[in-house]
Amino acid sequence: MQALSTNTGFDTARVPAFTTIVARGAAPRADTGQNAARTIDELGREATRLSFGRNRVIYFEGDPADYYYRVVSGTVRLCKETEDGRRQIAGFPGPGDLFGWAGSRHNVYSAEAVTDVVILRWHRRTIEDAIARDPDAGHRMLSVLFEQLAEAQNHLLLLGRMHADERVATFLLSRAERNARNGLDAGRILLGVCRKDIADYLGLTVETVSRTMHAFKNRGVVSFAAGEAVKICDRPGLERLAGGLAN
Amino acid sequence: MQALSTNTGFDTARVPAFTTIVARGAAPRADTGQNAARTIDELGREATRLSFGRNRVIYFEGDPADYYYRVVSGTVRLCKETEDGRRQIAGFPGPGDLFGWAGSRHNVYSAEAVTDVVILRWHRRTIEDAIARDPDAGHRMLSVLFEQLAEAQNHLLLLGRMHADERVATFLLSRAERNARNGLDAGRILLGVCRKDIADYLGLTVETVSRTMHAFKNRGVVSFAAGEAVKICDRPGLERLAGGLAN
DNA sequence: CGCCAGATTGATACACATCAATTCTCGTGG
DNA sequence: CCACGAGAATTGATGTGTATCAATCTGGCG
Numbered sequence: 377m378q379a380l381s382t383n384t385g386f387d388t389a390r391v392p393a394f395t396t397i398v399a400r401g402a403a404p405r406a407d408t409g410q411n412a413a414r415t416i417d418e419l420g421r422e423a424t425r426l427s428f429g430r431n432r433v434i435y436f437e438g439d440p441a442d443y444y445y446r447v448v449s450g451t452v453r454l455c456k457e458t459e460d461g462r463r464q465i466a467g468f469p470g471p472g473d474l475f476g477w478a479g480s481r482h483n484v485y486s487a488e489a490v491t492d493v494v495i496l497r498w499h500r501r502t503i504e505d506a507i508a509r510d511p512d513a514g515h516r517m518l519s520v521l522f523e524q525l526a527e528a529q530n531h532l533l534l535l536g537r538m539h540a541d542e543r544v545a546t547f548l549l550s551r552a553e554r555n556a557r558n559g560l561d562a563g564r565i566l567l568g569v570c571r572k573d574i575a576d577y578l579g580l581t582v583e584t585v586s587r588t589m590h591a592f593k594n595r596g597v598v599s600f601a602a603g604e605a606v607k608i609c610d611r612p613g614l615e616r617l618a619g620g621l622a623n
Numbered sequence: 624m625q626a627l628s629t630n631t632g633f634d635t636a637r638v639p640a641f642t643t644i645v646a647r648g649a650a651p652r653a654d655t656g657q658n659a660a661r662t663i664d665e666l667g668r669e670a671t672r673l674s675f676g677r678n679r680v681i682y683f684e685g686d687p688a689d690y691y692y693r694v695v696s697g698t699v700r701l702c703k704e705t706e707d708g709r710r711q712i713a714g715f716p717g718p719g720d721l722f723g724w725a726g727s728r729h730n731v732y733s734a735e736a737v738t739d740v741v742i743l744r745w746h747r748r749t750i751e752d753a754i755a756r757d758p759d760a761g762h763r764m765l766s767v768l769f770e771q772l773a774e775a776q777n778h779l780l781l782l783g784r785m786h787a788d789e790r791v792a793t794f795l796l797s798r799a800e801r802n803a804r805n806g807l808d809a810g811r812i813l814l815g816v817c818r819k820d821i822a823d824y825l826g827l828t829v830e831t832v833s834r835t836m837h838a839f840k841n842r843g844v845v846s847f848a849a850g851e852a853v854k855i856c857d858r859p860g861l862e863r864l865a866g867g868l869a870n
Numbered sequence: 871c872g873c874c875a876g877a878t879t880g881a882t883a884c885a886c887a888t889c890a891a892t893t894c895t896c897g898t899g900g
Numbered sequence: 901c902c903a904c905g906a907g908a909a910t911t912g913a914t915g916t917g918t919a920t921c922a923a924t925c926t927g928g929c930g
Contacts, residue, residue, distance in 0.1 A: 454776075456780050458785075462785075464779055464780040466776050466779050484773045484776045508758035508759075511754060511755035511761070512755075514758070514761035514764075515754065517761075518754075518761075518765065521765065521768040522724070522768070525768065528772060528775035528776060529701075529713050529732055529775060531779055532711055532775065532778055532779065532782060533703050533705075533711040535779060535782035535826065536711040536826030537705065537709040537710070538709075539917080539918095571876070571877065576783075578783075580918075581918075581920080582877075582878095583877095583878080583918085583919075583920085584917090584918060586877060586878055586879085587878085587918095590878080590879090619705060619706075786885080787885075787886070817907095817908070817909090818909065818910095819908085828886075828887060829910095830888085830910080831887075833910055833911085834886095834910085837911090
């Protein structure tokens with residue numbers, strides 16, 4: 377087991393060359409008071425704090441999955457690509473969200489920085505030790521995983537059976553809800569990811585995403601504001617478009 | 624906490640009317656020696672043994688998710704439906720596989736019996752108690768979940784970005800591998816589920832599944848045998864069709 | 871000001887869905 | 901043992917939602 381006594385007991389040995397260690401073992405931001413992440417919070421001192429520039433790779437699909445991560449600031453994308461360039465995005469972890477270590481041996485997806493990001497990283501063993509010490513920590517880790525599994529399974533229905541307009545509406549609503557959870561205005565969505573990322577998350581093309589969003593605008597369901605902001609003008613309408621899958 | 628001292632300490636109070644309690648707290652079949660399920664095995668005595676006839680519902684999407692299940696025999700489907708009848712299947716748990724309790728509060732998917740099935744059921748609290756007693760049990764539960772999450776994430780790429788022939792080829796190979804894990808002939812696939820279930824798992828229609836499988840047959844990649852059996856004649860060919868996603 | 875990546879818009883193509891018959895399979899009863 | 905029926909699977913003809921290809925537009929930045 378690693379040294380736990382010092383305030384800054386983090387290792388740098390395994391940090392990939394393209395990463396930069398930004399901070400000492402400071403406590404993670406408490407911006408999202410998600411109870412599910414508490415276990416991780418308590419391990420704040422054992423975390424390595426890393427930052428990645430826009431579009432840098434945090435880890436590759438196929439790499440040994442020995443670490444667990446938490447986003448401090450910025451947005452990450454979890455993605456996977458075929459040789460001929462088709463890409464699927466599984467999710468966009470944001471501040472407070474956990475990701476990584478999603479398989480026994482190797483990562484199933486890559487993780488990349490959508491924006492400049494700051495993340496905390498723990499070795500798998502650190503988490504395992506914490507669970508061994510504190511049974512309650514095990515429950516909380518299980519909760520986190522159950523939530524991620526539920527999210528992935530909802531995503532299956534979207535990709536397998538929903539039409540383009542339902543997919544886009546569902547995406548907009550999920551973004552709005554994320555805003556609400558973070559105490560922001562739920563009526564004004566900051567997308568935070570480009571059209572290509574949205575398309576690859578929804579299993580569509582950029583053209584279809586663009587057309588669908590403009591169709592929503594023309595119907596008066598949303599309007600476009602400064603920057604990448606989308607304003608929800610008719611939430612019930614948007615929910616109807618999402619087909620009752622607004623979660 | 625429930626009584627643990629008796630050999631047959633299972634409750635019947637919450638068994639839905641359409642289920643039948645078949646057996647006493649007998650040890651589960653050790654047919655699949657998957658280490659990941661060991662935790663559950665050790666709890667065999669606390670399990671309720673249930674059986675369901677073909678197409679009966681084990682639990683509904685939206686029901687409180689208080690139970691965890693293990694398949695003893697038969698095949699289960701995890702599925703979700705829109706009001707207008709579109710259906711997505713997330714997976715087909717078979718002997719030895721765990722399912723259920725996949726969200727904090729409520730089930731995200733329904734579970735139904737594809738064939739006649741026998742399953743073991745534990746209350747969530749039983750699992751939580753086991754984890755509290757035995758830290759190693761927590762790791763094993765986490766492993767199970769990580770595996771399920773990885774499976775779901777692979778399924779995302781299939782549904783979001785793969786063509787019909789790639790989907791079908793991937794499905795056939797995954798069935799073959801399951802056979803191999805269970806000690807059966809990996810060259811002879813017993814589908815065990817009807818075309819509609821395959822279609823809803825792959826995000827296609829029955830017609831497309833049928834056409835694609837026959838196209839494989841005409842190319843000499845597979846051949847059809849008695850019953851629902853499919854014989855793999857050209858495994859490298861099938862793997863090429865799957866597009867390197869044969870897992 | 872001019873560059874360039876990202877976004878939009880339009881015209882066309884195509885993979886798969888949909889609709890519509892058959893044909894197969896297998897359990898059941900005469 | 902065979903006829904029957906019903907659900908499942910196959911096969912064919914046609915439709916359509918979204919991809920693809922191809923410009924054009926926009927906005928941030930050196």
